[in-house]
Amino acid sequence: MPRRIDPEGATLSFTFEGRRIEARAGDSVAAALTAAGIRDLRDSAVSGQPRGIFCMMGACFDCLVEIDGQPNRQACMIPVTEGLTVRRQRGAAEVHP
């Protein structure tokens, strides 16, 4: 289980799959989920296999989650704000013509 280097700082909260997650100010969604021990963020749109964080710097697009109803958000690039609704992403985004 990952541990915070510096556990100080103001706390925020958001939800992941309905579960309340504590974050520190400045955390990305991916960092806060990692600190909470959550590694499984989505299913691959190609293979269906589970995926989680990899590069943590916006390059790999592996940590995609649904945030406030919008799919395919990069969890490592979105700073936590109070009250975000984050969901595990299942499959590809659906767009209907």
Place this chain on the structure above:
Amino acid sequence: MTSNERAADTLVVGGGLVGAALAYGLAREGERVTVLDEGDVALRASRGNFGLVWVQSKGDGLHDYARWTRHSADLWPEFAGLLEQDSGISPDYEKPGGVHFMLSESELEAKRAQIARMHNVNGAAGYGAEIIDRQQLDAMLPGLGPDVIGASWSPHDGHASPLRLLRGLHAAIAARGGRYVPDARADQVGRDGQGFFARTGKGTYRAGKIVLAAGHGNTALAPALGMTIPLRAEKGQILVTERAAPLLPMPTHVLRQTAEGTVMMGDSHEDTGYSTDSVSSVIRDIARHAVRCFPAIARLRVVRSWGAVRVLSLDGFPIYQESPGFPGAFSINCHSGVTLAGAHALALAPMIARGRLDAQVERFTARRFGHATAH
């Protein structure tokens, strides 16, 4: 000259889609091939490719090119299977047919005339394209914008993943005993005894035959082998969206959905030399046109964009040149590295293995530009 010498039947200068498809085809013919590739600084048109295997619209003005393109599309299913057998990598080739959208009556009429003209010359060996109206189009591809009034459709069109194709070719070359030398830009090529040499930063390589497949690099290399290869650069930019559930059942000339679910948008043409910059005004136009054709795409987010430089001859058709003064030396250029991969591997490579280009491709000589070709 150096310790890097090893006998090969053919040196292929260039490890992009053209060089790799030829090297794979030569290896299939039983040749020992050495592929010399440039490093990360190369222009690498192959890695910026849109991924269409496209027959319609090719070869108006050079009918042998229309037939050659169709031949390649006909070979693609077999080629994709052989490549996967040899490499274990599928190029994600699909052939559901493809459409080119028409947004005005005049565009539609011009296309109708072009199809009739091409059909008159090539008959069944040509495009096999036809004009379809909006109602037929809606049945094939639901969700089009109101400005699309019809399309030309060809059952021979399809698409593939250029990156998986390139990776598969490199793996297949290795599997068939070919040698791939990365980061070995050929600075000089020439005649060497009974064969040819290519000098690189990694040493000098030799073989009985030599194939220049270095894209824009051919212009500088070819004169030493008695050939003049005039090329021009043209930039194309591409946008890529997030992955989405299946949305587009077939490729179009402006947008296609990949096997992984991303939607690619493109079809820009800029005369900006060797620049590969992304430019926001062009990106905006590409996106606007794609949304006009297929409005639902506006709800997807763009995650990547890039520019790449097409390798074009002065008339846009391929240049397949054998050196008149140096038998066994060839210069091969085209801008359709994906479309022509099937023909390059399974039809052109066997000609090169035999040492002579056939009549089927003789019209692709650089002599059509009126340049003196040294003897």
